[in-house]
Amino acid sequence: MIDLKNTLLLGHRGARGEALENTFSGFEHAQHLNIKGLVGVEFDVQLSADGHLIVFHDDTLQRMCGQQARVDQLNLAEIQRHLQFGHQIMTLEQVTPLLNGFTDIELEIKTHDRTDYTKLVKALTRNLIDSPLAKLPIVLTSFDVELHARVQRSTLLKHIPRGLLIREPRLLKQAPNTALQLDCVQLGIHYPLISRAVIEHSHRYGLPVSAWTVNDIDTIKQLIVWQVDVIITDYPSHLLLN
Known part of the structure; x- marks a missing residue:
């Protein structure tokens, strides 16, 4: 068990190292860890051809369902005919009851060209x-600056907290300025890019840092020492249980 101090711990796609990602059983497993100190989850949604938000990470069904079809080219009924290792692909609406009790939920919105x-x-x-x-x-997260700008302009959505995701070193220096211009309230940074200086720089702009996806215990301990705000991991049980 690790002393998280003031760092919050989220399960990645539920807790994908311990239960099948983005499934009912995966989120149920994360719920069971809530009383142990797992404050929330991070997971992905993307748009189906008929306008539903699908809880699924990949562009295609290949890895999880053995089918080459693209999620955005199928309607909901077509998507849910395919099982991911025996588990139904869920919509955001179907996942919602499994999120009750969490105090921090990062919802990544997937986009493409x-x-x-x-x-x-x-x-x-x-x-x-x-x-x-x-x-x-909920905190809506995305790499996509255009999506952030669209939500920022939306009268109905602009009040929802958002986080700018960063995975490219070239974007790191300007990330706080970009985030603030888009009215984002946090940065989500791929953990190899994070240093104490990066965290301190973000904090000077009033932006918490969410580190993804961190599974190495020594790295997690270092990030906690550096006062990272959120750690997203595939293996929350390893950090919460004796």
């Missing part, structure tokens, strides 16, 4: 406004 932003913003509005999900402590 074919993304219909108007359709995506409508889907986010439908799912996040006047819905059970609206009552939960």
Whole structure:
């Protein structure tokens, strides 16, 4: 068991190293860890062809379902005909009841070069406004500056906290300025890019740092010493249980 001090711990795609990612059983497993100190989860959603938000990481169904089909080219019924190792692919609406009790939920919005932003913003509005999900402590995260700008301009969505994701070293220096211009409230940084200086630089701008995806115990301990704000991991049990 690690002393997390003031660092929050989130399970990645539920807790993908311990249960099948982005599935009912995966989120249920994360819920069982909530009383042990797992404050929340990070997971992905993307748009189906008919406008549903699908809880799924990859662009295609190949890795999880053995099919080459792209998620954005299938409607919900077609997607849910394919099982991921026996488990149904879920919508964001279906996952929502499994998120109750968490105090920090990072929802990554996946986009690509074919993304219909108007359709995506409508889907986010439908799912996040006047819905059970609206009552939960959600932070919308994305690498996509265009998506952030669209949400920033949305009268209905602009109040929802957002985090800018960073995985390229060339973007790191300007990341705090970019985040603030987009009204983001945190940075999500790929952990190999993080140093004490990076965290301190972000904190000077009032931006917490969420580190993803960290599974090495020594690295986790170092990030805690550096006062990283959030750690996202595939193996939360290793950090929470004796």
